[in-house]
Amino acid sequence: MSGHEIGHPEPKKPGVVRIWVDGCFDMMHYGHANLLRQAAALGDELYVGIHTDEEVNTFKGGYPVMTAEERYAAARACKWVTAVVEGAPYVTEMEDLKKHEIDYVAHGDDMSVDLNGNDSYAAVKAMGMMKIVRRTEGVSTTDLVGRMLLLTKTHHLFETEDESQPPVIQEKSREFVEACGEQTEGTNFCKFLTTSRRIVQFSSNKQPKEKDTIVYVDGDFDLFHPGHSDFLREAKKKGTFLIAGVHHDKVVNMKKGANFPIMNINERVLSVLSCRYVDECIIGVPFEVTEDLLKLANISIVCAGKDATRAECEVDPYEVPKKMGIFSEVDSGSYLTATQIIKRVIQNRLDYEARNLKKQKKDKDLQNTATKCKNFNVPGPPGNDDWQAAFTKGTLRLMALSPVPRHLQVKCALTVQMKWSRRSDHNVVRVLVAVRREPRCGKYMMRGDP
Numbered sequence: 001m002s003g004h005e006i007g008h009p010e011p012k013k014p015g016v017v018r019i020w021v022d023g024c025f026d027m028m029h030y031g032h033a034n035l036l037r038q039a040a041a042l043g044d045e046l047y048v049g050i051h052t053d054e055e056v057n058t059f060k061g062g063y064p065v066m067t068a069e070e071r072y073a074a075a076r077a078c079k080w081v082t083a084v085v086e087g088a089p090y091v092t093e094m095e096d097l098k099k100h101e102i103d104y105v106a107h108g109d110d111m112s113v114d115l116n117g118n119d120s121y122a123a124v125k126a127m128g129m130m131k132i133v134r135r136t137e138g139v140s141t142t143d144l145v146g147r148m149l150l151l152t153k154t155h156h157l158f159e160t161e162d163e164s165q166p167p168v169i170q171e172k173s174r175e176f177v178e179a180c181g182e183q184t185e186g187t188n189f190c191k192f193l194t195t196s197r198r199i200v201q202f203s204s205n206k207q208p209k210e211k212d213t214i215v216y217v218d219g220d221f222d223l224f225h226p227g228h229s230d231f232l233r234e235a236k237k238k239g240t241f242l243i244a245g246v247h248h249d250k251v252v253n254m255k256k257g258a259n260f261p262i263m264n265i266n267e268r269v270l271s272v273l274s275c276r277y278v279d280e281c282i283i284g285v286p287f288e289v290t291e292d293l294l295k296l297a298n299i300s301i302v303c304a305g306k307d308a309t310r311a312e313c314e315v316d317p318y319e320v321p322k323k324m325g326i327f328s329e330v331d332s333g334s335y336l337t338a339t340q341i342i343k344r345v346i347q348n349r350l351d352y353e354a355r356n357l358k359k360q361k362k363d364k365d366l367q368n369t370a371t372k373c374k375n376f377n378v379p380g381p382p383g384n385d386d387w388q389a390a391f392t393k394g395t396l397r398l399m400a401l402s403p404v405p406r407h408l409q410v411k412c413a414l415t416v417q418m419k420w421s422r423r424s425d426h427n428v429v430r431v432l433v434a435v436r437r438e439p440r441c442g443k444y445m446m447r448g449d450p
Contacts, residue, residue, distance in 0.1 A: 010083075012101040017043030019131070020102040022088045024056050026064035027144055027223065027341070028074040030202075030267055031136035033274035037201060038133035039106035040080035047100055048075045049088025059090040059115065062351055065145070065344055070226050070336065077229035079204070079276035091120045094127065108135040139267065144223070147262050148345045202273040206241070206280065208298070213239030216299040218285050218317075220252040220338075222261040224271035227336035232277040234330045235303040243297055244278045245285030255287065255313070262338070288317045294324070303330045 012018055021039045025032050040046040050071050057063045075084045091114050092105060105124045109132050112120040124130050208214055215238045221228050236242045246269050252261040273281050289302055302321035321327040
């Protein structure tokens with residue numbers, strides 16, 4: 001199913017459940033794709049709203065690495081997306097949801113707030129339309145930017161020693177890590193290990209039919225971007241079934257050097273599998289396309305884009321398919337490459353460091369959960385009109401059942417350890433809770449896991 005163009009959303013058919021997800025989706029990676037996969041599973045259609053560059057700058061304090069048009073294109077290429085809505089507001093508005101006939105809104109289990117520190121999805125939650133999905137651990141846009149600037153290879157899935165870097169590079173690396181709020185010693189990126197279950201979740205589970213024309217492409221597909229998806233789209237037109245071969249980390253590093261690939265093979269495979277034009281993926285293919293590979297996969301056509309790196313190789317990796325007369329060079333019409341994305345990050349290093357530092361501070365202000373003791377008066381016995389106290393195995397769950405002042409608003413159910421004492425007609429609960437300070441009113445806000 002192809003993504004609809006902006007301004008032409010299709011009327012929702014009876015019985016169809018339409019899900020909404022919005023975000024920046026900068027340098028779209030497999031974490032974003034996994035969010036969209038989970039969201040799509042909640043209904044029949046998935047509409048994705050993407051913020052403009054200006055909106056991202058206003059609410060996140062910096063422009064994204066990718067332009068708005070590139071981010072729109074990346075989302076459209078994701079196989080779980082039904083339609084992309086360009087220029088969606090950062091704070092989700094009910095009018096937009098009604099316009100697009102949305103039934104539910106999905107978001108990761110991390111907090112999103114507006115410029116005043118209020119929940120960006122407060123109106124959605126009030127209407128009972130919110131669905132929470134699990135955030136994918138081990139990857140983020142900030143993490144990818146860090147890999148580019150730190151020039152490390154610790155994310156690779158093969159044994160290697162980082163070449164010693166000049167002192168100036170080491171110093172800049174240390175500054176970036178500190179700006180991100182991380183430790184400066186022993187910094188190590190998570191080596192994301194793909195499970196068979198996750199591959200099955202991302203796989204299309206398609207088998208080529210006897211009459212299919214099988215097209216084969218290969219590459220590193222590092223920092224999977226619209227240039228890749230444009231190429232895959234054009235290659236798919238050469239046949240009816242597209243197989244993408246993904247080079248192993250060691251092959252890519254030998255070919256490109258430095259700390260390439262920025263994403264390891266597990267991460268790159270999931271990115272490729274999330275593309276709507278790919279039917280199957282072969283993991284860890286050799287740099288040279290062999291006759292055995294062509295026969296094994298029953299490949300009819302081998303496609304490749306215009307790759308300057310390949311032109312510099314001593315051995316032509318496509319020599320065999322060329323001799324067999326099944327090679328085709330594809331022009332995707334895209335100018336974008338992983339190298340250009342990295343150059344953007346390096347050229348704007350100071351801006352990204354400042355933005356990451358600001359983001360870290362904001363996250364700490366919002367999510368700093370200092371353990372404190374406070375007294376909370378619960379009016380009347382459990383079950384009254386204002387508060388409900390549910391008792392289970394030594395815990396007390398406090399839940400707001402009616403509107404309360406914003407500065408005292410309970411964001412969600414809060415499970416706390418309890419200790420009871422009796423005083424007149426009130427149940428006084430001395431609890432150990434996680435609180436954060438609301439800067440605008442100086443009051444404490446109670447927070448807990450949803």
